Amino acid sequence: xxxxxxxxxxxxxxxxxxxxxxxxxxxxxxxxxxxxxxxxxxxxxxxxxxxxxxxxxxxxxxxxxxxxxxxxxxxxxxxxxxxxxxxxxxxxxxxxxxxxxxxxxxxxxxxxxxxxxxxxxxxxxxxxxxxxxxxxxxxxxxxxxxxxxxxxxxxxxxxxxxxxxxxxxxxxxxxxxxxxxxxxxxxxxxxxxxxxxxxxxxxxxxxxxxxxxxxxxxxxxxxxxxxxxxxxxxxxxxxxxxxxxxxxxxxxxxxxxxxxxxxxxxxxxxxxxxxxxxxxxxxxxxxxxxxxxxxxxxxxxxxxxxxxxxxxxxxxxxxxxxxxxxxxxxxxxxxxxxxxxxxxxxxxxxxxxxxxxxxxxxxxxxxxxxxxxxxxxxxxxxxxxxxxxxxxxxxxxxxxxxxxxxxxxxxxxxxxxxxxxxxxxxxxxxxxxxxxxxxxxxxxxxxxxxxxxxxxxxxxxxxxxxxxxxxxxxxxxxxxxxxxxxxxxxxxxxxxxxxxxxxxxxxxxxxxxxxxxxxxxxxxxxxxxxxxxxxxxxxxxxxxxxxxxxxxxxxxxxxxxxxxxxxxxxxxxxxxxxxxxxxxxxxxxxxxxxxxxxxxxxxxxxxxxxxxxxxxxxxxxxxxxxxxxxxxxxxxxxxxxxxxxxxxxxxxxxxxxxxxxxxxxxxxxxxxxxxxxxxxxxxxxxxxxxxxxxxxxxxxxxxxxxxxxxxxxxxxxxxxxxxxxxxxxxxxxxxxxxxxxxxxxxxxxxxxx
Amino acid sequence: xxxxxxxxxxxxxxxxxxxxxxxxxxxxxxxxxxxxxxxxxxxxxxxxxxxxxxxxxxxxxxxxxxxxxxxxxxxxxxxxxxxxxxxxxxxxxxxxxxxxxxxxxxxxxxxxxxxxxxxxxxxxxxxxxxxxxxxxxxxxxxxxxxxxxxx
Numbered sequence: 001x002x003x004x005x006x007x008x009x010x011x012x013x014x015x016x017x018x019x020x021x022x023x024x025x026x027x028x029x030x031x032x033x034x035x036x037x038x039x040x041x042x043x044x045x046x047x048x049x050x051x052x053x054x055x056x057x058x059x060x061x062x063x064x065x066x067x068x069x070x071x072x073x074x075x076x077x078x079x080x081x082x083x084x085x086x087x088x089x090x091x092x093x094x095x096x097x098x099x100x101x102x103x104x105x106x107x108x109x110x111x112x113x114x115x116x117x118x119x120x121x122x123x124x125x126x127x128x129x130x131x132x133x134x135x136x137x138x139x140x141x142x143x144x145x146x147x148x149x150x151x152x153x154x155x156x157x158x159x160x161x162x163x164x165x166x167x168x169x170x171x172x173x174x175x176x177x178x179x180x181x182x183x184x185x186x187x188x189x190x191x192x193x194x195x196x197x198x199x200x201x202x203x204x205x206x207x208x209x210x211x212x213x214x215x216x217x218x219x220x221x222x223x224x225x226x227x228x229x230x231x232x233x234x235x236x237x238x239x240x241x242x243x244x245x246x247x248x249x250x251x252x253x254x255x256x257x258x259x260x261x262x263x264x265x266x267x268x269x270x271x272x273x274x275x276x277x278x279x280x281x282x283x284x285x286x287x288x289x290x291x292x293x294x295x296x297x298x299x300x301x302x303x304x305x306x307x308x309x310x311x312x313x314x315x316x317x318x319x320x321x322x323x324x325x326x327x328x329x330x331x332x333x334x335x336x337x338x339x340x341x342x343x344x345x346x347x348x349x350x351x352x353x354x355x356x357x358x359x360x361x362x363x364x365x366x367x368x369x370x371x372x373x374x375x376x377x378x379x380x381x382x383x384x385x386x387x388x389x390x391x392x393x394x395x396x397x398x399x400x401x402x403x404x405x406x407x408x409x410x411x412x413x414x415x416x417x418x419x420x421x422x423x424x425x426x427x428x429x430x431x432x433x434x435x436x437x438x439x440x441x442x443x444x445x446x447x448x449x450x451x452x453x454x455x456x457x458x459x460x461x462x463x464x465x466x467x468x469x470x471x472x473x474x475x476x477x478x479x480x481x482x483x484x485x486x487x488x489x490x491x492x493x494x495x496x497x498x499x500x501x502x503x504x505x506x507x508x509x510x511x512x513x514x515x516x517x518x519x520x521x522x523x524x525x526x527x528x529x530x531x532x533x534x535x536x537x538x539x540x541x542x543x544x545x546x547x548x549x550x551x552x553x554x555x556x557x558x559x560x561x562x563x564x565x566x567x568x569x570x571x572x573x574x575x576x577x578x579x580x581x582x583x584x585x586x587x588x589x590x591x592x593x594x595x596x597x598x599x600x601x602x603x604x605x606x607x608x609x610x611x612x613x614x615x616x617x618x619x620x621x622x623x624x625x626x627x628x629x630x631x632x633x634x635x636x637x638x639x640x641x642x643x644x645x646x647x648x649x650x651x652x653x654x655x656x657x658x659x660x661x662x663x664x665x666x667x668x669x670x671x672x673x674x675x676x677x678x679x680x681x682x683x684x685x686x687x688x689x690x691x692x693x694x695x696x697x698x699x700x701x702x703x704x705x706x707x708x709x710x711x712x713x714x715x716x717x718x719x720x721x722x723x724x725x726x727x728x729x730x731x732x733x734x735x736x737x738x739x740x741x742x743x744x745x746x747x748x749x750x751x752x753x
Numbered sequence: 754x755x756x757x758x759x760x761x762x763x764x765x766x767x768x769x770x771x772x773x774x775x776x777x778x779x780x781x782x783x784x785x786x787x788x789x790x791x792x793x794x795x796x797x798x799x800x801x802x803x804x805x806x807x808x809x810x811x812x813x814x815x816x817x818x819x820x821x822x823x824x825x826x827x828x829x830x831x832x833x834x835x836x837x838x839x840x841x842x843x844x845x846x847x848x849x850x851x852x853x854x855x856x857x858x859x860x861x862x863x864x865x866x867x868x869x870x871x872x873x874x875x876x877x878x879x880x881x882x883x884x885x886x887x888x889x890x891x892x893x894x895x896x897x898x899x900x901x902x903x904x
Binding site: 072073074075076203204206207208209210211212213214215216217219220228253254281282283284285287288354355356357358403404405406407408434436437655659660662663664665666667669670688689690694695696697698700701702703704 | 768769772773776779780781785786787788789790791792793795796798825826827834838841842845846847848849850851852853854857872875876877879880881882883884885886887888889890891892893
């Protein structure tokens with residue numbers, strides 16, 4: 001964002017102008033909104049001299065505008081996708097300017113979730129770059145009177161080698177624009193050997209802005225005349241305001257008014273939760289006014305929800321036969337024969353996202369139209385949800401995307417953006433709604449709580465002859481359909497129906513669970529609990545058989561093969577099984593590699609130390625992780641070292657990818673150490689970082705070594721796949737160190753911290 | 754009327770003296786580099802320097818800032834980048850970046866008091882600053898780089 005409108009707050013400051021309600025930042029940053037002949041959705045790329053694609057434009061001065069259509073929440077997609085365009089264009093990265101797209105269907109899907117930005121847009125970005133390069137070459141060839149086939153490109157120039165002629169992209173832009181935009185079939189993509197940036201990567205385009213505080217997040221967005229809002233939501237999902245008294249709230253200096261927001265009509269989807277909003281001059285006044293509200297609630301049917309009882313209900317369901325979602329052979333026939341059988345119950349509680357920037361959005365309703373500025377992963381979803389809520393057309397909603405202070409899936413759900421739009425309509429001014437951390441923790445779309453039951457009959461070597469796994473969790477679909485209780489195929493496909501072991505008899509089942517809170521995607525989603533359950537139960541069986549967990553894991557994965565999903569509803573993360581088959585050989589390879597890299601079985605460990613291993617494929621990426629822990633006699637767990645190997649096919653930005661996997665180890669540490677949301681009488685018990693603790697610098701792995709498999713396979717995800725194997729390997733390491741088998745997360749349930 | 758200095762400039766404030774410094778900086782002074790993360794001093798995203806000390810501005814009431822000198826990220830270095838900011842770029846620390854301003858202010862205060870902090874000292878000084886993206890390993894490296902060690 002910094003270059004779009006790089007407003008210098010330094011200048012602002014050194015000028016000594018610190019005025020109440022200073023709007024310099026906001027007005028400048030969004031000045032394009034009101035300037036002259038441009039439509040609100042226009043980009044500089046649209047208005048560039050050469051504009052062969054919605055993603056790209058070239059000006060006569062050689063500036064290359066590249067549109068980032070997906071949201072930046074820390075994965076570097078805002079840099080990495082434009083980098084692919086620049087590579088295929090042979091553009092000088094220093095002359096590239098990135099601009100952030102608003103929500104607009106012309107960019108295709110913009111919901112930045114599911115670790116698929118690169119996978120889904122790799123070809124599109126290459127074609128955009130190649131298209132412009134093709135036209136620039138045509139223009140130069142015509143100018144020089146030579147065949148286009150004799151021309152090539154070098155950094156930001158077209159070259160005719162035999163006559164030693166060169167022309168810059170800027171000077172060719174105008175002539176190139178006169179040529180027709182070529183068909184995809186006419187394009188010749190660069191060979192791998194000629195790649196400049198793909199596979200080498202680049203640091204974030206916003207890096208300097210991020211360290212100077214100049215980066216603009218949703219929390220920093222402002223426009224003229226805006227007011228601030230803080231909303232007291234119903235403490236129980238589906239609750240309603242019975243009555244309220246705002247006399248004291250209105251006495252708070254700076255508070256203008258209070259506004260009631262209607263409760264949502266089930267299902268919740270992306271509707272605002274309802275409640276009472278306090279509108280004020282500044283954020284602090286809105287917070288203070290809110291504390292003085294006196295509200296009487298009707299809590300509704302979810303008032304009877306207690307997470308402790310609910311856990312028992314889920315567990316009971318897993319102990320009875322459930323819906324079979326994948327079957328191989330006849331596991332029950334083997335169990336009926338008796339013999340050596342092991343069973344285990346696993347459990348993962350509700351988890352909150354807790355991105356560092358709480359939910360926040362600014363919206364202005366004016367003349368029947370809405371303009372919003374939000375840190376959203378899903379600007380088109382925000383357009384849809386606002387349009388629906390206010391009864392206006394989607395085209396009448398403009399959603400600007402700021403930088404996101406973390407997302408992890410929470411900001412794919414634009415309820416808070418809709419809330420700002422609803423409030424602006426009621427107040428008649430631009431409204432910035434700011435959620436507190438307490439709001440964020442208490443009113444999340446939580447990662448589902450899950451109970452799992454495993455049963456294995458084993459042969460004399462401890463290898464399963466029959467394997468049963470049953471999971472029960474309130475599905476994400478319940479957020480959009482009040483009747484949904486079973487896991488839906490896309491989420492069952494996240495590490496459950498694709499349990500990869502080569503075993504003769506497998507039964508994979510799923511049972512029903514009714515949701516009492518909003519359930520949503522969180523980084524790695526269902527893979528968190530599925531990966532944990534399967535990989536830890538595997539470690540249990542290895543230890544029961546007195547076998548090395550690595551050898552045992554490889555034995556179960558079996559020989560390299562492609563998993564046959566015939567008869568199974570397996571959506572494969574929306575990718576075709578032809579392009580992205582499930583190859584157990586790749587899972588084997590990362591497992592073998594991580595063993596080697598971590599010195600598995602070779603390094604000496606003290607008595608208080610243990611190492612654990614786990615392997616998991618998610619978002620089409622194969623990952624294996626070895627975690628080393630050290631546990632003292634007080635049960636305090638340290639993590640001296642983590643090694644992780646990933647095969648994500650072609651990796652465009654290796655440095656950013658390593659960062660994602662280092663981050664995943666930290667995210668996984670939070671999940672395993674302390675991640676837990678509970679509820680009493682329908683209301684969430686946790687509120688802030690004192691009771692929903694996330695990992696701090698002294699609790700995380702001291703060293704996470706990340707190794708990337710060199711691969712020409714099509715690109716796969718990197719933001720999410722690191723979490724699931726980390727959690728399992730961490731718990732397996734704890735078993736190795738202490739003999740304590742963690743089956744119920746978090747580890748605090750076992751006297752560990 | 755509360756008098757204070759922000760990034761070297763005299764300022765006065767006549768609003769609610771209980772207003773935390775963070776909201777004065779962000780909503781009144783227009784300095785949005787310091788971030789709101791938790792509001793109760795648990796995450797460190799709002800860290801600024803008050804008379805040179807790393808301070809959680811979300812829990813520091815304006816009444817207690819009277820006649821003090823506040824330095825925010827916008828004023829950390831008058832010309833160019835502070836060594837800690839340079840190290841942050843060199844080690845490529847940020848992911849989403851939201852917490853990094855607070856991390857940088859905390860690290861700069863640490864290096865003011867300890868020229869060459871050990872791993873343990875770094876962990877102790879930085880344990881109040883949460884990074885949900887999980888950049889801690891790089892934060893440690895960057896602090897060492899800024900301290901002039903080989904990263």
